Amino acid sequence: MDTVRIAVLSAGLSEPSSTRLLADRLTKAVLDLLDARGIRAEVSVIELRDHAHDVMNAMLTGFPAQALAGAMKQIADADALIAVTPIFSTSYSGLFKSFIDVLDREAIEGTPVLLGATAGTPRHSLAIDYAIRPLFTYLHAEPVPTGVFAAADDWGQGADRVAPLQKRVDRAARELVDVVAGRGRTEKVDPFSPESYLGAGGSFESLLGARSSDSL
Structure with a gap:
């Protein structure tokens, strides 16, 4: 198989952020599984905080700046997408949604997606399924069944007594890799x-x- 292109979309606002931390953990799990199957991968990481002003300008003018256009092309050209957003007011962040709004409607059509989300408390753990998954389904992407949510407690000592974060990460990564390995590399037209x-x-x-x- 040719090199698989993985795009990673992280919508964390702080630096460092738990959103990027989760994105990195998901990416590593996917890369490890691809490597175990002898599949090479090329990763492009898009930090949305670096494009925040350009996203707003694109919404106002309808034309993305060069850096933002490059990030959008990386996502459109990807064989798989890992998308992670913080949860604000029970849903994805405004920056995350604004980027999706300026992205071409057909950019991720048919693209397998691993969804992740972060928040301060576990109360927002269902946001992936009632807010984020429908958004990507509407765009005709193909989210894998397992979404990975991480609350603040998931990063502390003694965390994950019920469902360990790494176990969820590994399961979601395996689902994404199964799809990618099964379909091979496809050129988007x-x-x-x-x-x-x-x-x-x-x-x-x-x-x-x-x-x-x-x-x-």
Whole structure:
């Protein structure tokens, strides 16, 4: 298999942040499993806090700055996505949603996604399934069944008495790797390119000729 491209989207606002910490842990678990299967991987990490101003400008103007456009392309070109957001007011952060809003609607169509979220208390643990998962499903991405939520207690001493964080991380990572390894590397086609509606090797001339013959 060719090198698998993994995009990691982290929407943490502080530096360092528990959101990035969870994103890194999920990424390591995925990379370890891919390596165990002899699959090479290339990782692109997008820290949304670095693009916050550009995201807002893109919402106002409709045009992303060069750095933001590069981050958006990394996600669109990825074979798999790891997306982690902090939870504010029972849902994903405004920065996270704003980035999704300026992302091309077809950028992650069919892309397997591992979802993660962080918050101060476990009370927000269901946010992945009632807020984040529907968002990615709407975009026709393919979230894996297990989402990983980490509260503040998950990083402390004596944490995870009920469901250890690393156990959840490993399970979600295995689900993502199973999908990636099963489908292999696929090239995404620009929906506005001639190939998307003419087919490989097609031409406008052949398409017009076919339509002319149909009209006869």
